[in-house]
Amino acid sequence: MxxxxxxxxxxxxxxxxxxxxxxxxxxxxxxxxxxxxxxxxxxxxxxxxxxxxxxxxxxxxxxxAKSEAKAEAKAEARSEAKAVVANANAAIPLKGPAPASGVVVTMPNNRPTICTADQANCVAITGRLHYDVGGYDYRPNTAATVPQKLDSGENVRRARIGVAGKFFNDWNFALVYDFGGSSDGFGGAAPGSLPGGGTSGVENAYISYTGLKPFGGRMAVEIGVMDLPYTLDEATSSNDIMFMERASAGIIATNIAAGDFRSAVGTRWFNDQLWIGGYVTGPSTGAIHSASSTAPAGTSEQYGAVARIAGNPISGKDYSVHIGADAQWLIQPPRNLIANTQTVTLSDRPELRLDPTTLASTGAIANASGAQVYSVEAAATYGPLILQGEYFWYNIDRTANTSLAPIGAPSLKFQGGYAQAGYVLTGEGRSYNAANAAYNGVKPAHPFSLDGGGWGAWEIAGRFSTIDLNNQLGTATGIAGGRQTVYTAALNWYVNGNVRFMLDYLHGTVSKQASPVSTADVGSKFDAVAMRTQFAF
CATH class of the missing domain: 1.10.287 (Helix Hairpins)
Incomplete structure (x- = not known):
């Protein structure tokens, strides 16, 4: 215009x-x-x-002006969208990192665990229950056989509850109490073991430091009451073993100066292929030791040592090979200060814990000044198959200067071992635990569920074990402890990661003569069937 x-x-x-x-x-x-x-x-x-x-x-x-108006409108739209998202997220539980002052509660394998936000400090509740029921068909060879009967029934084999965790990343601890052993004596101590036992249920009470990492591996320095990773079978958790009980040869070895409830101080170093460890050990938590002149005290503490080297030099995705060697020394047996006696007993029940009676036993070996145990171990896995075995040589020195004869008698030598195999029918395998140089348990790929259709994992297993506690037969200073042989077949159902049912059948023979100089037969035979209900977290 x-x-x-x-x-x-x-x-x-x-x-x-x-x-x-x-x-x-x-x-x-x-x-x-x-x-x-x-x-x-x-x-x-x-x-x-x-x-x-x-x-x-x-x-x-x-x-x-138009451009600025559009930009302002877009910014306002973004702001409104963010507000909507923020309001929606406010109703959703926080999944990201918690504030530094807060805690994080998790349930790994259904174990309640509380940690600080940085995961440097944690405490977890741990527990396990092993409840056994079963019966014996026990057949003594003669009327002179002791015992004449084994008692069928039930046993709360283990009933443990406690806490475990860490402080400042590198300090680890555990405090676990065992209420089990209803037919064993309180605390689960086995009759026929070293003097003491059965009066305390402290199974674990230790602290360890893991901040050292020399030579490209990991190292733990530990002190307290602990379950020592001595021998392959003992280093495997009781939640993961293939049979209700470990083989007698290993139990007898660990009862001397290792095993559960054992006070110890030592160290272990390991990487993915090698494990080396050594511990100085003392009495078990149930052992009575006092200089008092009144019974049942008046018994000095024992001390010993264990050492082990093991590893899996050959391993792959579906296979592994494990080898190792162990040594144990009872340096000072417990000494009765009142009677001036010093004895060691080697014995075990027939690989079942329904009746606490031992069938193979050396009895109290007089003037025992020390003992040594040497053993070798081997295992291999291939997919769902596992093979495992150990063999032990025991030596008892009889040179202690006590009131019991014979003083300076020849040392005693015994031996025993086992071989076992397991196969998981549903295809799961056992992974390797480098921290203990042993194998973990079976974790079902499809836990049992009526809704989900899973049936858990099923495993069959078999074992042959033997222990020979005879030595220097025909002489007055010999020992006629008997020779025990047990064949065991097992069926295990791993319902899920926390629940397992075990069914064991045992056939055993104990060949035994009345004394080192008497060949009278006091042996026996037995068959037994037992079932374990187990849950652990």
């Missing part, structure tokens, strides 16, 4: 100018008017330029 008016004015002026010029040709008096018109035309041209510049500026300002 403005340009049209300007153009019309310019055309009019041009026409007027032309007329004025024509008149100027005839009248010179019109020159002033022509000059005035030129001046006005110039002014109009300047106004035209100014108007064009103002129009361009207005157009740019309008575009800028």
């Amino acid at each position: 403005i340009r049209t008016r300007i153009a019309a004015t310019a055309i009019g002026l041009a026409g007027a100018l032309a007329a004025s010029q024509a008149q100027a040709q005839t009248a010179s008096s019109s020159e002033q008017e022509i000059a005035l018109l030129k001046q006005q035309l110039k002014m109009l041209e300047q106004k035209l330029d100014k108007l064009q510049s103002q129009t361009a500026a207005n157009t740019a300002a309008t575009a800028k």
Whole structure:
């Protein structure tokens, strides 16, 4: 509109100018008017330029205003969207890292665990119950056999509850009490073991430091009451062993100066292929030791040592090979300060704990000044198959100067071992536990569930074990402890990661003579069936 008016004015002026010029040709008096018109035309041209510049500026300002309005609208929309998301997230439980001052509660394998937000400090509740029921068909060879009967029934084999955890990442601890052993004596101590036992249920009460990592491995320095990882079978948790009880040869070895409820101080170093450890050991938590002159005290503490080297030098995704060697020394047996006696007993029940009676036993070996046990261990896995075995040599020195004869009698030598195999019918395998140089248990790929259709994991296993506690037969200083041989077949159902049912059948023979110089038969045979209900977390 403005340009049209300007153009019309310019055309009019041009026409007027032309007329004025024509008149100027005839009248010179019109020159002033022509000059005035030129001046006005110039002014109009300047106004035209100014108007064009103002129009361009207005157009740019309008575009800028529109752009700013759009940007402001987008920002407002984003802000509203964020507010909506924030309001929605406010109703969802926090899944990210907790505040530094808070705690994190988790349930690994259904074990209640509380940790600080940085995971440097944790405490967890741990527990296990092993409840056994079963019966014996026991057949003594003669009327002179002791015992004449084994008692069938039930036994709360283990009933443990406690706490375990860590402080400042590198300090680990455990405090576990065992209420089990209803037919064993309180605390689960086995009759026939070293003096004491059965009066305390402290199974674990230790602290360890794991902050050292020399030679590319991990190291733990430990002190307290603990279950020492001595021998392959003992280093395997009782929650994970293939049979209800470990083989007698290993039990007899660990009862000397290792095993559960044992006070100890020592260290272990390990990586993924090698484990090396050694401990100085003392009495078990149930052992009575006092200088008092009144019974049942008056017994000094024992002390000993254990050492082990083991590992899996060959391993792959579906296979592994384990080998190892162990040594144990009873440096000072417990000494009865009242009777001035010093004895050691080697014995075990027939690989079942329903009746606490031992069938193979050396009895109290007099003047025992020390004992040594040496053993080798081997195992291999291939998919769901596991093979395992150990063999032990025991030596008892009889040179203690006590009131019991014979003093300086020849040392005694015994031996025993086992071989076992297991196969998981549902295909699961056992992983390797480098921290203990042993194998973990079976974790079912499809836990039992009526809704989900899983049936857990099923395992079959078999074992042959033997222990020979006879030595120097035919001499008055010999020992006629008997030779025990047991064949065991097992069926295990791993319902889920916490519950397992075990069914064992045992067939055993004990060949035994009345004394080192009497060949009268006092042996026996037995068959037994037992079942264990187990849960652990």
